[in-house]
Amino acid sequence: MISSDEERPGLHNQAELAYRRLRERLVSGHYRPGDRLTEVVLCEDLGMSRTPVREALRRLQSDGLVTSTGRGVVVSSLSEDEIRxxxxxxxxxxxxxxxxxxxxxxxxxxxxxxxxxxxxxxxxVEERAEAGDTAGVWRANLDFHMTLARLSGNPLLEDALDRIWARFAIISLGNISRRAELVPTRHDAIVAAIAEGDPERAAAAAAEHVHEAASRPRD
Structure with a gap:
């Protein structure tokens, strides 16, 4: 009996690889909000069969990164309420x-x-901001926040922040340059409080950083 795609050895690994590749393209800005993605085109781009690509798209939809249209998917955006x-x-x-x-x-x-x-x-982050590297600031800023999440020692917290940042990445790459001057100073305050072992001050500095960033115009 000929085995189905789901029974083929290594299919799970192929689906995982497809998921990781597509997710990286989404969060790196390769695909933009509203872009329509079809299985046929994605299979050609990734050099994979439809089954692992379809499974990857299901996971990305569950992550909120793409939305099904019935005929493929579109890259998700965020409404003002969702951003808030x-x-x-x-x-x-x-x-x-x-x-x-x-x-x-x-x-x-x-x-x-x-x-x-x-x-x-x-x-x-500071070095990329001084160099005027908008994309570099975004990547360095993401790395800082995920490093902070790992230092928390809480894997559930790290996973939650990773999901949030993935959605931010799709819509925010073009906006980060307007925050370049803000980011290094606020990060320094967070780092200093952690280095001094002051939990309350560290929490306040981190909250202030995010709150001030959220308050800045996005237009």
Missing amino acids: HAMQLHEALDALAAKLAATAQREGRLAPVQLTALKEAARA
Whole structure:
């Protein structure tokens, strides 16, 4: 009996690979909000059969990154209300991540190499901003926030922030340049509070950073 696609060895790995490749293209700005993506074109682009691509699209739809149209999918956007709701959650999660990281530092559970990684991530944002590299600022800013999430020691928090940032990435790449001057200073305040093991100050600095970013015009 000929096995179906679902029974072929390695199909799960192919679906995972398709998911990762398409997700990277989405969050890197390769696809823009409103772009229509069809299985036929994606299969050609990825050099894969339709089954793993279809499974990848299902996962991306579950992530909120694409929306089904009945004939393929379109890259999702965010309404003003959705952006506001996402920023509210982002503020709360970043504040919690900073608080947990500072607590770990105060209790001696944060390794020096972890704190160094956070400082280097903050410095990278500043360097990209000074160079006027809009896309570089975005990538460095994302790296800083995900490094902060990892330092929290809470994998559920890290996963939640990763999902939020993936949705932000699709709509925000062109806006980050207007925040270039704000980002390094606010990151420095977060890093300093964590380094000093001050959970409350770290949480406040992280919340202020996100709140101020959310308050700036997006037009």
